[in-house]
Structures are given as C-alpha cells and as structure tokens.
Amino acid sequence: MNYMLIVSVFFALFLWKEAYCLNKRCIKCRSRGELGSCGDPFPFNVTEPEAEFGIHVMACPSGWCAKMLEGVSGALRSDDYGAATERMCLQRPPSDYEERCAYTMWNHKKVYMCFCNGDLCNSASKVNVLSYINLVTIFYTLYNCL
Template identity: 70%
Template structure:
C-alpha cells in the first residue's frame, strides 16, 4: 500500500467521524442558583455520566445550538450571590448571525449574560476548537513521518 492510499483512507476517516459527530448534537440541560448549585461554573461533572447527578440532563438538540445563561439580582452577575442562577439549555434556533459568542442580552425582560455555542455538549465546558487546517497538517505530518521510518 503506498502513502497516497493511506493518506486517502485517513482523510476519509476524519471526514466520516466529523460528519457522524454533526448528526448527534446534544446539550446539557440544568438550572441552579448560588454557589452550591450543580449547574454553575466550573461545571463539575463528566458529561459521559451526567445522569448520576440529580437535575443534570443530556438532551437531544435538533438545532445543534446550546446555551448557558447567568442571571442575577445584582448588576455584577456574581455567581456567589444567592440570587444568581445558571441555566444550560438547548436553543430552539441559532442566533441570527450564526456566531458563537457570549454577551449581555435581554431575556424575559431581564438583563442576563448568555453564551451561544454550536456542537455536541458544547455548553458543558469551555470550548477548545482546532481549526481544520491544523488538524489536516497534523495528519500529514504523522503520515509523512510514518513512511519516512518505514523506508
């Protein structure tokens, strides 16, 4: 098998895995108030076993867009304030500009801090994304080095 064939298999494999992940978009759904709540930051649970904690659910999200909202009784949105609440949810539709971001917005006539993200379980933690060009470059380096050592 030559290196072009291996490279083609690796590339197709990456694309298939990426498309398979796009088909199953899920979000964390929970709400808690104050520092003792289980829905706040940092999110203390492994998303592979969220049902172990009462009040935390993994839900299917057809839109693919998840959200995290922090609302408080003070303008500072301090999470140690008893009145502050954190809610994670699936959004019914994407933001109008289809951009992932965090910003202050109005929700049910209240000023809240809200984050929008697109991806499977993206509202469970901070998102670290790798640009496709870096992923492709890494695959090329690995395949190239594999064949250098085989010759």
C-alpha cells in the same frame, strides 16, 4: 504502497467526522445560587453527567447551546439573591451565528447569556475524542502501508 487504502481511510474519517457533527448535544440543568449543581465551576465530567441528579445531556438539533446567568448584578457577583444558572439547547442559533457572551433579554428579563456551537460546549470543558481517534488511525495506516 496501497494508495487506495490510504485514500479510503481518509474518506471514511471525513464521513465519520460529518456524521459525528450531526449528533450535537447540550447540558440541560438549572440551579439557584450555591445550592445546585449547575453553576460554575461546573464540577462534572461531561462524558458522565447523568451521574449527578438534575444534570441531563440532551440532543440539540440546532447544535447551539447556551449558559444563562439570571438575577446577577452587572459585576456578575455570585452572592446575589435569587441568582440562577441554567444550561440549555437553543431552538435556533443566534441571528449572526457568532459564539459570544453578552447581556440579552430572555422572557422579559435582562440576563447574561453565553452562546456556543458544538457538542456539550455549554459545560466547563470539552472532550474532543474524535481528533485523537483520527490521529491514531492516520499513524496506524501510515505505519502499516510504509
């Protein structure tokens, strides 16, 4: 068995994962009520969001994304007048580095905001291609070495 090959593959996967984590992105969009495409449920595939007008994928240096619901009542009813949904990248992470949803003050308004850390985490679903690639590579390496 070639143990150096196995060690080098695991080392390469570790470095690839670290480099992949540096490239975090967030969905950026804003819409009011039922008229826009930014609200929930978020109906678009996060791998091709540019296909829809007004939905953008942007690099996020902090790695922290947010989804903000503005102009909603305490019950988070979707029929509130002037209700808006906005998805964005945060310039700085929350002070406690905790992923959560809570009411907070944003531009002197009380809004409901969710914070998350990860690539495209402020969309409805996550796509984790890296774990599948890691699994296939490990099986392929073990199959060829044994």
